[in-house]
Amino acid sequence: MLHSHAALLLAALSLPHKVQGFASRIMDVPGLSDRLSSRAIVYSDFDNSEAIGALVTSRFFTATSAVQLPTIVVIPAVVEDVQACVRHAYDHDLDFGVLGGGHGVAGLGHTNGLLIDMTALTEVHVDTAAGITTYQTGNTIGSLDLASKDSRVYSPNGNCPQVGAGAVLHGGYGSMIKTRGLAIDNIVSYQLVTYDSKLHTVTNESESELFWGLRGAASMLGVVTKISVRHFKVDDHYGGSIVFTNVSALPRLVAWINDKGLSATNEFHVRFSVFSAPPPASVAMEVTLWGDGSAF
Structure with a gap:
């Protein structure tokens, strides 16, 4: 059973400020x-669309045209809460969406029914003996990296620390892609709540077809609550970024990298981002160097 409304309100005060008050x-x-x-x-039972709109738009970072207003928002504290939400949606023929980091450009988390906000599910376990990191999908890429740094290991994930770690379900392009591939290439198991609210631990050995489907289509097959992924020992690495306020710099930067042979060096990772707003248009070059630099 839930606590009284007073106890729930006290619990809500411990949530991030952007979730409070809406x-x-x-x-x-x-x-x-x-x-x-x-x-x-x-x-639940919002008095007006303005209040719930403020809640939803504060948590989603996709285009506002994709935003729908749910009638219920649940922030699960344990995996069983996710199962309860899925069961409720199934029993009442209610549309539901799942919110992780809120950066999904396809808007798959948007719903006018029940919104499951995963941001309280942030456990991380680093098993250095097995070479596996297991984390709940309420984490961000940044929180996952912070939890792993003391063990000096790195789990292939993505480039942006603010993005939800669940983004790896659809690929996970990161700075180890040359040597370790996409994040999704390194996933060894999923914890999944299916439409019937059952909890599955899915591996290639236990449920090979479902495991294959989850590698790219996870959003269509249930709610992934936990991911186990191979990690790799990290010694020296360096990174930084430079912003050029003239987009005409991009062809010259690419040519310089190719001329130096850096694009063929596995230890060197570079990502370019082009921004049109705010003006003037600019190019950001983000660089990661793995190792002590001897490869250069």
């Missing part, structure tokens, strides 16, 4: 509340 009430949802853990947070 719900007009924190209250029970018949048929759902009694299935949730005592630490789950439920926002």
Whole structure:
């Protein structure tokens, strides 16, 4: 059972500031509340679209044209809360979406029904003996890297620390791509809640067809709550970025990298980003160098 409304309100105060203050009430949802853990947070029965719109737009970073307004928002505290949400949606023929980092350009997390906000599910376990890092999908790429740094290991994921770690479900282009491939190439297991609210641990050995499908189409097959991925020992590495305020610099930068033979060097990773706003248009060059530089 959920705590009283007063206890829920106190729990909500511990959430990130951007989530606070938008719900007009924190209250029970018949048929759902009694299935949730005592630490789950439920926002429901909003008095007006402006309040819920503020909540949703503060958490999604995609185009506002894709934003839909859910009628219920749940922040699960444990995996069983996710199962309860999926069961509730299934039982009531209710559309639902899943929110991780909020950067999905396809807008797959948007819904006018039940929104499951994963941001409280942030456990990370680094098993250096097995060479595996296991993390819940409420993490960001940045929080995953911070949790791994003391062990001096790196899990292939992505480039942007603010993006949800669940982004690896659709690829995961990162700075180790030359030597370790995409993040998705290194996933060894998924914890998945399917449409019938059952919890699966999916590996290539246990459920090979489902494992194959999850490698790229995970958003269509259920709610991934945990990922186990191979990690790699990291010694020296360096990184930085330079911003050029003239986009005409891009062809010259690419030519310089190719002329120096850097593009053929596995230890060297570069990513270019072109920004049109705010003006003037600019180019950012982000560089990561793995190793002590002896490759150069």
